[in-house]
Amino acid sequence: MATHPDARTRIVVLVSGNGSNLQAVLDACDEGRLPAHVVAVVSNRSGAFALERAAAAGVPSVHVGKHADESRRDYDARLADVVAGFGPDLVVLAGWMRILTSDFLGWFPNRVINLHPARPGELPGVNAIERAWHEALAGERTATGVMVHLVPDEGVDDGPVLATADVPIRPDDTLDTLAERVHAVEHRLLVDTIATLCHHTSNTP
Numbered sequence: 758m759a760t761h762p763d764a765r766t767r768i769v770v771l772v773s774g775n776g777s778n779l780q781a782v783l784d785a786c787d788e789g790r791l792p793a794h795v796v797a798v799v800s801n802r803s804g805a806f807a808l809e810r811a812a813a814a815g816v817p818s819v820h821v822g823k824h825a826d827e828s829r830r831d832y833d834a835r836l837a838d839v840v841a842g843f844g845p846d847l848v849v850l851a852g853w854m855r856i857l858t859s860d861f862l863g864w865f866p867n868r869v870i871n872l873h874p875a876r877p878g879e880l881p882g883v884n885a886i887e888r889a890w891h892e893a894l895a896g897e898r899t900a901t902g903v904m905v906h907l908v909p910d911e912g913v914d915d916g917p918v919l920a921t922a923d924v925p926i927r928p929d930d931t932l933d934t935l936a937e938r939v940h941a942v943e944h945r946l947l948v949d950t951i952a953t954l955c956h957h958t959s960n961t962p
C-alpha cells in the first residue's frame with residue numbers, strides 16, 4: 758500500500774564522499790522498504806560522488822563549503838540553517854567527515870544519527886576500517902564492526918548506540934575485501950535502523 762507522502766519521515770543526509778550508504782537509503786526509500794524520503798543531500802565537499810548519486814535520484818543536493826576564515830561554530834550555524842530549511846525529521850550522517858558542534862546539533866535535538874565503521878567504544882574518528890585491518894595484521898583483533906548512534910553533543914562516536922553489528926576479519930583479507938564486507942553490513946544496518954526510527958516517529962504524536 759502506498760504511503761501518503763506527508764506521512765513519510767523526512768530525511769536529510771549529510772555526506773562527504775562516495776555515498777554508498779546514501780545510495781542504500783535512497784534505494785530503500787524508492788523500493789518501499791523505508792516509509793521515508795530523502796528531501797535533501799548536503800555535502801561539505803563539492804566533488805563528493807554522493808552529490809552525483811543525489812542528482813541521479815532527483816534529490817535536491819547542496820554543497821556547503823567552509824569559508825577560509827570561518828570558525829567551526831560559524832560554519833555549523835550556517836550549515837544548520839541550510840539543513841533546517843528542508844524541515845527534516847531525521848538528519849543522517851553517512852560518511853560526513855566533520856565533527857559537529859552544538860551550533861549545529863542544537864537545532865536538531867535527538868534527531869541526528871551517525872554511522873561509524875567500528876564497534877561501540879572502538880576506533881573513534883577517521884580511517885577506522887584501515888586501522889582495524891592493521892590491528893588484525895598485527896594479531897590484535899579478528900573482528901571489527903559497525904554502529905549507528907545518536908549524536909546528542911560534541912562527543913565523538915560516543916553517543917547512545919542505536920544498532921551495532923560485528924564484521925569478521927579474515928586472515929587473507931586485504932583492506933579492500935574488508936572494506937567491502939564492512940560497507941555491506943553498514944548498508945543493511947543503516948536502513949534497518951532508520952526503519953525503526955521511522956516507525957517510532959510515525960507512532961509518536
Ligand SMILES: Nc1nc2c(c(=O)[nH]1)N[C@@H](CN(C=O)c1ccc(C(=O)N[C@@H](CCC(=O)O)C(=O)O)cc1)CN2
Nearest residue numbers: 853854855856857871873882883908910911912913914
Ligand atoms: N559531534 C559529533 N560530530 C560528528 C560525529 C560525532 O560522533 N559527534 N561523528 C562524525 C563522523 N565521524 C565518525 O563517525 C568522524 C568524522 C570525522 C572526524 C574528524 O576528525 N574530522 C576532522 C576533519 C577530517 C577531514 O576533514 O578529513 C574535523 O572535523 O576536524 C571524526 C569523526 C561526524 N560528526
Ligand SMILES: NCC(=O)N[C@@H]1O[C@H](COP(=O)([O-])[O-])[C@@H](O)[C@H]1O
Nearest residue numbers: 774775776777778852872873874882
Ligand atoms: N567516522 C565516520 C566514518 O568513517 N564514516 C564512514 O565513512 C564511510 C562512508 O562511505 P560512503 O560514502 O560510501 O557511504 C562509511 O564507511 C562510514 O561508516
